[in-house]
Amino acid sequence: MIKKWVSKIRGERMIKTALAVFFTVLICRFFELPPAFAVIAAVVTLEPTAADSVQKGLQRFPATLIGTALSLGSLFVFGQSAVAFTLAAVLTIYICYKLRLEAGILVATLTAVLMIPVAEAPYLIEFIQRAGTTLIGISVSTIVNLTILPPHFSRMVAEKNDVLFSQAGRLLLEKMAEIVETGESKNYTRKRFSDMQRQLNASIELISHQKKEWKYHRYSDRDMMFFTYQKEQLYALERIIYHTHSLFMLKDDHFNLFPEKQEVVNQAAHSIANVLERKSRSITEAHYQVIEQLDYTFRQVQLDWPETNESAYHHHFSGEVIILYVLLSIHDVLEELENIHAQYEEDTSGF
Template identity: 25%
Template sequence: MKNRLIGMRTIKTALVVVLSYIVSSIINDELSFALIYAAVICVETSVVSSFKIGYNRVLGTVVGGIIGLFMSYIPLYGAITMAAGVVITILFCNLLDIKKATGIAITLVIIIVTGSSESSPAIYAMQRTLDTVIGIVIATIVNMLIYPPDQMIRVRDSFQKFRDTARHVVGDLILYGISDGLDTLGTQLDGFKDTFNELNKELFILKKYDKEEYDYYALMVEASEKVFIYAEATSLSETNVKMTKDNHQKLYKLLSLEIFQTEFVTMESSTREDMIYNYNLAKLISALEKILKERTFQVDNSKY
């Protein structure tokens, strides 16, 4: 699936173009660039983002339509009018916190200011605003009904990347004291959390996700955060600290690390630095055990 030359989002975008073309041909005397453009840029990677961004872009469209209409009545040189309209549109979109809709709002302002010699500015502005809203609606419906994006797959993939990286980063940290991989691990943790949050938002709209698998990844987010926190804490330890025999055995069993150490510390013989190191290491091992434990879930294809 990952190696397909043409992905599902590409196919849906092509379908949106066809539907937009047909709808535009029916409701307009000529093809509407605003309708087709709006539909194409609103094909999103999740159902929730389709709703949210679609809603924001409708607001952006209204803002662009109003500003475009206002600017079309100002008797200035065309380029100055468009430039002023663009600046005003950006300010309003920032004010309304719909920054992702700024592009479509600006496009609409330019389309309206460019205008049509056959229609009054007010009628032309309303036509283009309506076209843009229709394009957004088409894209949102297609994204919902035609093979809606599966956020659980993205969560699985991002967690697998984090888990594989964690295994190598912790190994390098314990064996060689190399902590360079922590930045990569932190980035992948953020990616895993972001994809899980997107999945979380979809639960109220889509009921297709298995609750047991969802609960598992909710626990894995917490465990992954602990892996990163305690890996960072362990990396800050002094180079001469000694490991307890218990931590040594658990690391060997968990990661098959050949840690050559003949002298181990006990609670009685530990220095303050040894105790801190082994505390963080024990917490790291505990969190690693949770994320490295393999789990399989039965996928019910009838839900998709």
């Protein structure tokens, strides 16, 4: 699923890049302008969203003018020397930073450096040509991004959510097995947790992309409901991963604190994982019974902890308390998820 999602993004970006380059060259040929710098601008300025293309394009055009002017000035004073290349690059970067044109630094610096070996007098004509071709490249890539294959980030988030919920359930079971059975932490579970965090952050970024994209594309009420539903699920998933992270903060010597409570913990972990596997996130009566037993165990452990804690250094939370608290906290999120799904079904029933 993840490979399919990544391949889809790459494929659409390749198509957009090909179209941007093709139309950029056609326009440059029509006006009898050299297309090389226009193509560079078109390729470099193609962004994941139309909003980014527009916003960053407003920075890239003036930045490119600065780079072009500095390149021609360095060439006029020092000729095609190492000093000219160095000054053109360094001054372009410095001035763009000072003017807060960070999004345009790359294309401006490329233009400044590449112009030195090809620019010819009169320099004013060269400046006008480079400004024109850069504007063509940026404009074409922006128009392509606005009109061709607009991305549907909400669908990507939905696909990722299904994968991440399943992964969260499996990871919880694996971590609880480490705690209850082996008594030590494994590197591969830590690696899986890190991978899940990276995927979660990528999905949150897609949410941001979708918000930006809707500034330039029409959307229906159903689209907005679907987006809101997936966003709420994603933020609930973020809390589940946050709670799971507490299990990875436990030291290995905390793992053997509750042998008599293994069955309760195992049942709760499996029941939570089963709920996470369901798209409706529906909670059965059997699950509530397991959680009721877990809650009773949690309260008993809290009452017993001050009496059993005989260590010289007083810990406010035992390993048992933390593990039981994590499972109960994840259950609370599951109840929210069930309500989120029920509300979405109710809101979309009339469509």
